[in-house]
Amino acid sequence: MATHTAQLFSITTGSPEPIYRQLVEQVRRLIAAGQMAPGDGMPSVREVAQALALNPMTVSKAYSLLEMEGLLTRKRGMGMSVAERAPSGHSAAERAELLRPTLERAALEARQLELDPDTVLNLFTLILKEQA
Amino acid sequence: MATHTAQLFSITTGSPEPIYRQLVEQVRRLIAAGQMAPGDGMPSVREVAQALALNPMTVSKAYSLLEMEGLLTRKRGMGMSVAERAPSGHSAAERAELLRPTLERAALEARQLELDPDTVLNLFTLILKEQA
Amino acid sequence: MATHTAQLFSITTGSPEPIYRQLVEQVRRLIAAGQMAPGDGMPSVREVAQALALNPMTVSKAYSLLEMEGLLTRKRGMGMSVAERAPSGHSAAERAELLRPTLERAALEARQLELDPDTVLNLFTLILKEQA
Amino acid sequence: MATHTAQLFSITTGSPEPIYRQLVEQVRRLIAAGQMAPGDGMPSVREVAQALALNPMTVSKAYSLLEMEGLLTRKRGMGMSVAERAPSGHSAAERAELLRPTLERAALEARQLELDPDTVLNLFTLILKEQA
DNA sequence: GTGGTCTAGACCACA
């Protein structure tokens, strides 16, 4: 039985980032964080599609890309699961590196806005707490 | 007159973010930060297009959007310049709000990567210093 | 009785061609070639499934299709065997026709690769000898 | 202007091989053969779709896969073209290797049909001439 | 004009 799919993934329909890509990146992060371990079964395409009110093809596209990437494997007639050889359970340091591009972008914008680092860090701290 | 256009803007053609939008947002930030002041002349479409190896239509589109937004004005035969009534030189607090969406995204990714706030803040501090 | 099943059939699970179809076509060819004669007993579904590490349903499906096709018959309690009226021991010319589609496909690919017929025939000759 | 798209590609709707994959493999071969050279513009998705009576998405899927593979590049708003770094114009020997899997399959089937090599080679020669 | 995304719905292949 599936864990609560709707909670597992969160997509933003209004975002400029396509839905299938949001899914791809979330799965990547969940695997990297070890929240999904090699061998774990993925929720079925239809299940995710229904839970998130998406077209199955959209979900399928995301899964296919992850399969090409080697993170998921397809077992005929049995659905998809996290690949055994998926690089999983990274250390905190490794996971932090996955966050670097986003932080670099934020830093670039901060500089262009001529915000001093302390202001930025205070705001970021606030946001991190809000989410927790 | 043309400051060094190529240095003023930094666009990434390989990015999923459309070029015209990269330009728009950079101009917005530069004006908000006061680095471009009301009355300042903008580099011409041609100039920017050549300096960054872009299609002039792309640059033109960005300028048009900024004009619609009221940040730039078109003066016949004089090219475009920062609008006199452009809300310029925002306070730090106001500028920080412009950064919020990016930081929120970073926070979301951090949570999905199961990184604790301290680790994230440390990395971000490091990056902010690197760029300075 | 069971000849060495694992040797009799060679299936490739990684192939895009479905497993049951690989089985069907191999049986068809083996019968056409006279390697399996009318009345011969087929290895049981279980036996094949275990030998090739397949889902028994997959093997069963292949057998059922062959039964519908009239090549196999089911005898109660006796498993399946090659049908008495199976058109067996085709002439070489007839058997060659069964090979035609595959050769036509190869010819098409050769043309698209701009390979001249002699090169192709030389390579094919080589491969035919390797297998022998 | 496009060369005659309908002639460039030939797809078989009845085939078990999905259409998008037929397209992918044909483009691969055409590039390998040097019939499409780096920098060449590809016929547009819509054009191919109309010429072959396909849904544009099907063609688009093929193009996307080829882009991921690095054989095609997308120029924003300008359509797709053969990547500059696409390995092109292979030697006859290299191209022949691309044909090997298909020939090996044919040889396997021939053996299962108990056809002797001469019969097979004669038939193949005939088919190669028919197409020319 | 270009390609990209998404939907709704149908049908197939596989186990």
Add this chain to the structure above:
DNA sequence: GTGGTCTAGACCACG
């Protein structure tokens, strides 16, 4: 039950 493919058609983003 699973995923895969295809269609028809709409809308968006880009140049």
